[in-house]
Amino acid sequence: MVRAPCCDEIGLKKGPWTLEEDQILISYIQKYGHANWRALPKKAGLLRCGKSCRLRWVNYLRPDIKRGNFTLEEEETIIKLHEMLGNRWSAIAAKLPGRTDNELKNVWHTHLKKRLKQYQIKPVTKQNPKSKPKIKCESSDNISTIQSEPGNSSSIPGQTPMWxxxxxxxxxxxxxxxxxxxxxxxxxxxxxxxxxxYSWEYFPEIDESFWSDALSSDNSSAPVNFGGVSEEFQSQVPSSSIDHVMEPDYGYSQNLDDAMEFWYNLFIKAGGEQELITEF
DNA sequence: AATGGGGCCAACCGCTCCGTG
DNA sequence: GCACGGAGCGGTTGGCCCCAT
Structure with missing residues (x-):
C-alpha cells in the first residue's frame, strides 16, 4: 500500500502561518485537543496538513512556550545536555521547560556551536609550564598513536586508567x-x-553524575559552578592529569569562560572528544 | 539609496519509531 | 511476526531582517 501524501496533497497551504490560521488552530485544540493530528486540519477547517499543524502548535502556539532570549544558565544546560545526549533535541528540550526542540536546535547552530569551537581552538592559557605536555587529541591520528603503544592500557601513558x-x-x-x-x-x-x-579506552557513557548539580543552585551569593564536573568525577581523575590542563578550581569559577574551558578540556582529555571535534 | 552578506528562525522534508490490527 | 499508518524527530532550507559598504 502506498503511503498517503502529506503536505503534497492538492490545495494544502505551505509556508508561514497567518494570524487567522493560528487562531483557528488554537481555538480548535482548546476545544477538542489534538488526539489525531492528521484529521485535525480537516475538522478545524484549515488548509494545512496535520504535520504542519502539529509543528505550528508544538513550536509556536503552545501556551507554555517560553519566549525571549536564552539565559546563561539555559545555555549552559544546553551545552551540558548536548555533551551527554548528542543531537537529541527533543530529549534536551524535555529538560528545559518552555523551550522547544526546534528552538534549541537553532540556538545551538547559531550561537553555542560557535562558542564551543572557539574554546576548542583557543589555546589553554592556564597551563603550568613545569607540568607534563598536554596530550593532543585534535585528530584521530594522535589517538591511534596513543592506542597503538604496546602494553598501553591507560589513556595517558604512564598514568592510571580512569576507568x-x-x-x-x-x-x-x-x-x-x-x-x-x-x-x-x-x-x-x-x-x-x-x-x-574512536575512544582511547572505551570511555563510559556520561551520566548525570559526571556533572555538578550546582547549576540548579539558587543561592546567588554562593560561587556558581557553570558547567562544572561533579566532585565524584573529579576524584576519579588523577590530580596530575588535571594540573597539566588547568587548575582544578576552575571547575568552580564564577567566570563562565574559564569554567567552560575547564570542563571542556577535561572532557576532551578524558576521551570524550571525538564526536564533538569532528563535528566542527 | 542600493546592495550584498550574514544571522536568525519558522517551517518543511524525509526518515525512524511505535502502536495497532 | 509482519505490514501499515500516524506521530515524532533531526537535518535542512527559504526568506526576512539588519548592518556594513
Whole structure:
C-alpha cells in the first residue's frame, strides 16, 4: 500500500502561518485537543496538513512556550545536555521547560556551536609550564598513536586508567553484529563498535553524575559552578592529569569562560572528544 | 539609496519509531 | 511476526531582517 501524501496533497497551504490560521488552530485544540493530528486540519477547517499543524502548535502556539532570549544558565544546560545526549533535541528540550526542540536546535547552530569551537581552538592559557605536555587529541591520528603503544592500557601513558577497560568478551558481546536479532540491533552494535574504535579506552557513557548539580543552585551569593564536573568525577581523575590542563578550581569559577574551558578540556582529555571535534 | 552578506528562525522534508490490527 | 499508518524527530532550507559598504 502506498503511503498517503502529506503536505503534497492538492490545495494544502505551505509556508508561514497567518494570524487567522493560528487562531483557528488554537481555538480548535482548546476545544477538542489534538488526539489525531492528521484529521485535525480537516475538522478545524484549515488548509494545512496535520504535520504542519502539529509543528505550528508544538513550536509556536503552545501556551507554555517560553519566549525571549536564552539565559546563561539555559545555555549552559544546553551545552551540558548536548555533551551527554548528542543531537537529541527533543530529549534536551524535555529538560528545559518552555523551550522547544526546534528552538534549541537553532540556538545551538547559531550561537553555542560557535562558542564551543572557539574554546576548542583557543589555546589553554592556564597551563603550568613545569607540568607534563598536554596530550593532543585534535585528530584521530594522535589517538591511534596513543592506542597503538604496546602494553598501553591507560589513556595517558604512564598514568592510571580512569576507568577499567572492558574484557574482550564484554567488548565482543557489545559489538558482535552476528548475534543481533534485528536490523535495529545490528545498527546499535555497529554504532557502539564505531564509538569504541574512536575512544582511547572505551570511555563510559556520561551520566548525570559526571556533572555538578550546582547549576540548579539558587543561592546567588554562593560561587556558581557553570558547567562544572561533579566532585565524584573529579576524584576519579588523577590530580596530575588535571594540573597539566588547568587548575582544578576552575571547575568552580564564577567566570563562565574559564569554567567552560575547564570542563571542556577535561572532557576532551578524558576521551570524550571525538564526536564533538569532528563535528566542527 | 542600493546592495550584498550574514544571522536568525519558522517551517518543511524525509526518515525512524511505535502502536495497532 | 509482519505490514501499515500516524506521530515524532533531526537535518535542512527559504526568506526576512539588519548592518556594513
Amino acid at each position: 577499567p577497560q572492558p574484557s574482550s568478551s564484554e567488548v565482543s558481546s557489545i559489538t558482535d553484529v552476528t548475534t543481533a536479532t534485528s536490523d535495529r540491533e545490528v545498527n546499535n552494535k555497529a554504532m557502539k563498535a564505531e564509538n569504541m574504535e
